[in-house]
Amino acid sequence: MPASPSSSVQAARKAVADRLREIRRDAGLSGSAVALSAGWYKSKVSRLENGVTPPSSADIQAWCRACGAEDQAADLIAAARSADNMYVEWRRVQRSGLRQLQESYLPLYERTRVFRTYCSNVVPGVLQTHAYAMALLRSISTFHETPDDVADAVDARLDRSAQVVRNSDHCFALVLEESVLRHRVGDAETMAGQLGYLLAAMAFPSVSLGVIPFAAERRMWMIETFTVYDEEQAEAELLTARVNVTTPTEVQQYLKAFREFAKLAVYGADARALITAAIDSLG
Known part of the structure; x- marks a missing residue:
């Protein structure tokens, strides 16, 4: 079972909080002394040391200055920022719209x-058609109340996909729940086009596409959609945020989960039959 998506974040933030406590103790100072030096209420020291409140860069600088440990501030600030980057709220990265978010993935x-x-809700972005992506991103933009740059965001997503999916240097192992084929994003014509493209994509040398049938005897329950990039990073998609997991033991759990899902999936002619049945159901 994969760990809770936020466990890496909690561990990283706890490590920063523990280090703040160690710096204070090494300086022989009480929490009250640090609070007095920094001009804070004593309760803030307790919140920072217990990881209740993530420290800002200014908080860390003030803490280290109070403890005579200014030389440790830079490393702590870097660690705190790394922890913040593990849990990224959509509202933070979608302030200016969705196009910039799509473009930010290209280096990765x-x-x-x-x-x-593994996808439990929608077709993975790398295989989305223009119409499907337009309908999906439009609904996301509306729900999160982002600036309307959906058309540009769709173009950015499709440009990104085109650069990697047909590139022989990349390999895509994709496992979808059958429900993904049945959940209608956009109208019937949009879904028919999307499902037809999945059939075509199965012929791409870089793509392995499996579908977990409704009738599969579950040895692994449905969880949030996630992607593992090589074996170094996993990303899980939540309603309010994306969670980036880099702790090796947790990445391994996502890899294990993917292997279990892959065992449940059908491929080739059996997968095509499920996709075709979904197209037929559109009427």
Whole structure:
């Protein structure tokens, strides 16, 4: 079972909080003394040391200055920022719209050689058609109330996919729940086009596409959509945020989960039959 998606974040933030406590104790100071020096209420020291409140760069600088440990501030600030980057709220990265978010993934996509993606809700972005992506991103933009740059965001997503999916240097192992084929994003014509493209994509040398049938005897329950990039990073998609997992033991759990999902999936003619049945159901 994969760990909770936020466990890496909690561990990273706890490590920063523990280090702040160690610096204070090494300086022989009480929490009250640090608070007095920094001009804070004592309760803030307790919140920072217990990881209740993530420290800002200014907080860390004030803490280290109070403890005579200014030389440790830079490393702590870097560690705190790393922890913040593990849990990224969509509202933070979508302030200016969705196009910039789509473009931000390109360096990661370019350097990744093996993508392992499990999808429990929508067709993975790398195989989305223009109409499907337009309908999906439009609904996301509306729900999150982002600036309307959906058309540009769709173009950015499709440009990114075109650069990597047909590139022989990349390999995409994709496993979808059958429900993904049945959940209608956009109208019937949009879904028919999307499902037809999945059939075509199965012929791409870089793509391995499996579908977990409704009738599969579950040895692994449905979880959030996630992607593992090579074997170094996993990303899980939540309603309010994306969670980037880099702790090796947790990445291994996502790899294990992907292997279990892959065992449940059908491929080739059996997968095509499920996709075709979904097209037929559109009427």
